[in-house]
Each structure stands twice: as C-alpha cells, then as structure tokens.
Amino acid sequence: MGLLKKLAGQSAIYGISSILGKSINFLLVPLYTGYLPKEDLGSFTMLYALIAFLNVVFTFGMETSYFRFATGKGLDPKIVFQNAQTLVTAVGLSLGIILFLFADKLSLLFEYEGKTHLFQWAAIILTIDALMALPFARLRLDGRSLTFALLKLFNILLNVGFNVLFIVVAYHIVAGDFLQVFYPYVADWYNPEWGVDYILLANLLANLIILPIIWKLAGKWKLQLKRSILLPMWKYALPLLFMGLAGVTNEVFSRGLFEYSLPENFYPGLNSREAGGVFGANFKLAILMSLIIQAFKYAAEPFFFQQSENKNNPLLFARVMHWFIIFCTFLMVVVSVNLKLIGALFFQAEGYATALPMVPILLMGYLFLGIYYNLSIWFKITDQTQYSFYITLIGAIVTIIIILTLVPVLGFIGGALSTFGSYLVMTLLCYFIGQKYYPIPYQTKKDVGYLLIAFFLSYGGFLIDTGSLAFNFILHSAIILLYAGLIFLMEKKELNSLLKSFSKK
Incomplete structure (x- = not known):
C-alpha cells in the first residue's frame, strides 16, 4: 500500500502541474480559433504532428533505456547518464543540422512554398528538445517530481506568454487599438501575414530559455562515450525507437495527414487544410485524458523499474492498472457529457463544433494508450523490447488502413x-x-466492464440534448453521479482501505 501511495503522490504532482500547465495552454485554443484562420490551424496541426514524429528519432528510445540501465544493471547511474546524454547530444545536433540544411526542400515537399523558416525553426525546436530529454529524465529518476513539474509549467507559461504577445498584443498595437507608444518598435518586426509562424517562434524562444535552466538543475556532466555501456543501451533502445516511430504514426496520419486523406470539399465551405484545422482544434479537447496519461507515465516508468526486483510487483502492477482505469473512465464520462459546453467556451469562431462527435472516441483511444503504457512494463523489465516494435508496427498499420x-x-x-x-x-x-x-493478475473482467459502461455513458451523455440548458445539466450530472455511485458500490471495500492508507502520516 505504501508503494501505491508513493506512486499516487508523484503522479499527483506531475498531474497537478500538467493540469495547470495544459489548462493554461488550453487557453490558446480560443486564442487560435479567434485570431487565426482555419488554414493556419491546419498548418499548425500538420507541423506539430511532424515534430512529434521526429522527436522520437531525435531521442531514439534513450530515456527508457536510461531508466533501465541506471536502476537494474548494477551500473553507476552518473556514468550511465553521462554516456547517454553525450550520445543523445551528438545525434540531436547532427540531425538538427541536417534538417536545418534541407528545410527549403521540406517546405516544398509539404506544400509550404516560401515558408522555409518554419522547418528551420522546427529543426531547432527538435534539437533543443533532444538536449533536454535526458536531464528531465534524470529529475524523474531521482524523484525530483516537484522540480520537474515546476520547470515544465514554467516552460508552458513562457510559451503561452510569447503566443499572446505575438498573436494578440502585437496585432492590436499595430491595429492602433492600444499601447500606441510601442507602435514604432512593434511595427518594425510584426508581420500580419504570419500565424502558425508565431506559434513555432513562441515554442522556440520558450525552449531556448528553459535549456540552460534544466542543464543546471540536472547537474554537471562530462562528454563520455563508453562502448561497454552504450552498446547494450543501444540494443535495448533500438526496438523502442521503432516502437515510438510506429506509435507516433497515429499522430502523423490521424492529425498531420488528415488534410491529405480527406477529399476536397468533403465539408461544405471548408477546403482540406481548413478541415484539418477543425480536426486539430477538436483533437485538443481530448487533452484532459492525454495529460493524465502523460502525468501517469512520468511517475510510473521510473517507479516500475525501481520496483522490478520486488517479488510482489505483479500484484502491485495489477492494482495500479485497476485504479488507473477507474480514474480515467470517470474522467472520460465527466468530459464527454459536457463536451458541447466545453466546445462553446473554447471555440471562438463558427464551424468547429461540427467535429465534436469525434471527441468521445478520441478520449477512449487515449485511455487505451494509457492502458498500453501500463501493460508495456512486462517487455521493459524483461528486456524483450523487440516486442514493442512488432506491436506498435501492427498498430501503425491499423492506423493507416483506417x-x-x-x-x-x-x-x-x-x-x-x-x-x-x-x-x-x-x-x-x-x-x-x-x-x-x-x-500479471489483472482484474480483466471488471476492468473491461468499466470500459464498456463508461464509453456507453460517455457517448450517450454527449448525444443527450433536451434543448434546455437546465435539463441538460441535470441529466448530465445524473450520468456522472450514476457512474460514481457504481464505482463506490463495486469498490467500497478497496476504497476504505485506500483512504485509510493515504490518511496515515
């Protein structure tokens, strides 16, 4: 119970920071939909899907490999970090330079003629992300969850701040709405034709500020490349690289390449890139589930490796999975039944709500991703990471076919x-x-039951519309309370045990 309490505590820290950060970041949705055309949102969706795909290449599975070799191989964690960080730095800088040099050709390939700078900035963002990956992983392994969380939150605040400055404040200054004293300075650099350009620039500047801070906090390291350490780490990480590439295909094909798969004029009044913008904006409404998955992964991955020698770990892993499913299905129900209200609050232009029916499906999809992260511990702690490649390759094929x-x-x-x-x-x-x-003795039947009931309630609650806000609120609240009551009845004994454990000092 103490171990579960530890995992829950660290997940809470990661989760609170993620919720705060993503909530702040989520405020960019009304900003983007209010100030940018749908075509720019389509470009944003595609470019960040490409960045997500290449991020996997730039770090090539070394974060998980670092956790494994710094905890369960009898090696000095400092030496493991120095070697891994040196290799990731060398690879990240090399790939970044190559991408930067070929930015013009990439802009033509993806039909962004005259926008070479977008791909140059993407190259710099990817390089900086790679340089920060292992230092952030070191904070997680050392249990410095609060430091990690605060720094991630600071990065998001910087990113949001630059977005507001470039897209909102500068726009109104140049338009003559306020702060005219700054007009001569802003007019020198502000480009009214830029939209997605400023989104990438904001990300780039925020990362540049964070880089020296995370290097300082993670501690000093020296360049070191020992074959005896890096070769086994590379063999362990290689299948994880392909797993990551296959997995992120979901992002690329379902978001980045959505506009290329959709027939022209499929939706009246929207070209394919504009429809991609609508799709990407609605994808962000599934962010609550994805951030919970991310927070759990931050805490669980090093935790699972540290517990890999515990003879009771199968029971622990099963218990973690069970409560993870309960928590996430409840979240899915709460978000789904309130989707129309959430959409009305965050979409500041017409035409975005047409894609809302896809969001409950996305929430369930992200929930399965979280379950997969739980399940994947078996091949990580048994050093059979080759299975990760086969499984995610099949997943990528399924994505492409669909x-x-x-x-x-x-x-x-x-x-x-x-x-x-x-x-x-x-x-x-x-x-x-x-x-x-x-x-691992998972509570499979009960967990599947929760998944089926929660999805039925989620989609049913989303579709319910009496035409009255008051009646809708009552019915939606009743659905949430119904599911909460079901959880209480099914888990009464376990809930009492957990509450007693968490109340102990």
Whole structure:
C-alpha cells in the first residue's frame, strides 16, 4: 500500500502541474480559433504532428533505456547518464543540422512554398528538445517530481506568454487599438501575414530559455562515450525507437495527414487544410485524458523499474492498472457529457463544433494508450523490447488502413477511429503476449466492464440534448453521479482501505 501511495503522490504532482500547465495552454485554443484562420490551424496541426514524429528519432528510445540501465544493471547511474546524454547530444545536433540544411526542400515537399523558416525553426525546436530529454529524465529518476513539474509549467507559461504577445498584443498595437507608444518598435518586426509562424517562434524562444535552466538543475556532466555501456543501451533502445516511430504514426496520419486523406470539399465551405484545422482544434479537447496519461507515465516508468526486483510487483502492477482505469473512465464520462459546453467556451469562431462527435472516441483511444503504457512494463523489465516494435508496427498499420478507408467516407469520425482502433489493437496484443511471458493478475473482467459502461455513458451523455440548458445539466450530472455511485458500490471495500492508507502520516 505504501508503494501505491508513493506512486499516487508523484503522479499527483506531475498531474497537478500538467493540469495547470495544459489548462493554461488550453487557453490558446480560443486564442487560435479567434485570431487565426482555419488554414493556419491546419498548418499548425500538420507541423506539430511532424515534430512529434521526429522527436522520437531525435531521442531514439534513450530515456527508457536510461531508466533501465541506471536502476537494474548494477551500473553507476552518473556514468550511465553521462554516456547517454553525450550520445543523445551528438545525434540531436547532427540531425538538427541536417534538417536545418534541407528545410527549403521540406517546405516544398509539404506544400509550404516560401515558408522555409518554419522547418528551420522546427529543426531547432527538435534539437533543443533532444538536449533536454535526458536531464528531465534524470529529475524523474531521482524523484525530483516537484522540480520537474515546476520547470515544465514554467516552460508552458513562457510559451503561452510569447503566443499572446505575438498573436494578440502585437496585432492590436499595430491595429492602433492600444499601447500606441510601442507602435514604432512593434511595427518594425510584426508581420500580419504570419500565424502558425508565431506559434513555432513562441515554442522556440520558450525552449531556448528553459535549456540552460534544466542543464543546471540536472547537474554537471562530462562528454563520455563508453562502448561497454552504450552498446547494450543501444540494443535495448533500438526496438523502442521503432516502437515510438510506429506509435507516433497515429499522430502523423490521424492529425498531420488528415488534410491529405480527406477529399476536397468533403465539408461544405471548408477546403482540406481548413478541415484539418477543425480536426486539430477538436483533437485538443481530448487533452484532459492525454495529460493524465502523460502525468501517469512520468511517475510510473521510473517507479516500475525501481520496483522490478520486488517479488510482489505483479500484484502491485495489477492494482495500479485497476485504479488507473477507474480514474480515467470517470474522467472520460465527466468530459464527454459536457463536451458541447466545453466546445462553446473554447471555440471562438463558427464551424468547429461540427467535429465534436469525434471527441468521445478520441478520449477512449487515449485511455487505451494509457492502458498500453501500463501493460508495456512486462517487455521493459524483461528486456524483450523487440516486442514493442512488432506491436506498435501492427498498430501503425491499423492506423493507416483506417485513415485510407474511413476518412474519405466518415471524415472527422474516421480520423478519430484511426486513433481508437490502433490503440485498442496494441492494447490487446500487449496484454495477450505479456500474459504469456510475464503473467500479471489483472482484474480483466471488471476492468473491461468499466470500459464498456463508461464509453456507453460517455457517448450517450454527449448525444443527450433536451434543448434546455437546465435539463441538460441535470441529466448530465445524473450520468456522472450514476457512474460514481457504481464505482463506490463495486469498490467500497478497496476504497476504505485506500483512504485509510493515504490518511496515515
């Protein structure tokens, strides 16, 4: 129980910071939809999907490899960090330079003629992200969750601040709405034709400020490349690299390439890139589930490795999975039944609400991704990471098939189903293969029951619309209370045990 309490505590710190940070970042949705055309949001969706894909290449699975070799191999964690950080730095700088030099060709390839600087900035962002990856991982491994969380939050605040400065404040100054004393200075650099350009520039500047801070906090390191350490780490990380590439295909194909899969004029009044912007904006409404998954992953990955020698760890892993599913399904119900209200608050222009029906599907898809992260511990602590590649490759194939077959027919729903279908298949494969090599006594029947009931309540609650805000609120609240009551009845004994544990000092 103490170990579960420790994991919950660290997850809470990561979660609170993520919720605060993402909530602040979420405020960019009304800013983007209010100030930028849908075509710019389409460009934003595609470019950040590309960045997400290349991020995997730049770090090539070394974060997880670092956790494994710094905890369970009898090696000095400092030496492991120095070697891993040296290798990631060398690879990140090399790839960044190559990407920067080929930025012009990439801009033509992706139909962004005259926007070479976007791909140059993306190269710099990717390089800085790679340089920060291992230092952030070191904070997690050392249990410095508060430091990690505060620094991530500061990065988000900087990013949001620069976005507001470039997209809102500078726009109004040049338009003559306020602060005219600054007009001569702002007019020298402000470009009214820029939209997604300022989003990338804000990200770039925020990362540049954070880089020296995280290096300082993570501690000194020296350049070191020892074959005896790096070769086993590389062999362990290589399947994780391909796993990451296959996994992030979901992001690229369901978001970045959505506009290329959708037939022109599929949605009246929207070209394909504008429809991609609507799709990307609605994708952000699933952010609450994704940030919980991210917070859990931050805490759980080093935690699982540290507990890998504990003879009771299968029971611990099963218990973690059970409560993870309960918490996330409850969150899914709360968000889904209130989606129309959330959409009305954050979409500041017409045409975005048409994609809302896809969001409950995305929430469920992200939940399966979180379950997959839980399940994947078996191949990480048994050093059988090759299975990660096979599983995620199949998931990527499922994504591609669904995108090519369903997006031209179902549009937004088809894009959401690609995420849902891929993560569902990956979860099933990881579960059945994992139970063969590393049996864990999951509460499978009960957990599946929670998933089915929660999805039914989520989509049913979303579709309910009496035409009255008051009646809608009452019915939606009743659905949430119904699910909460079900959890209480099913888990009464366990809840009492957990509450007693967490109340102990």
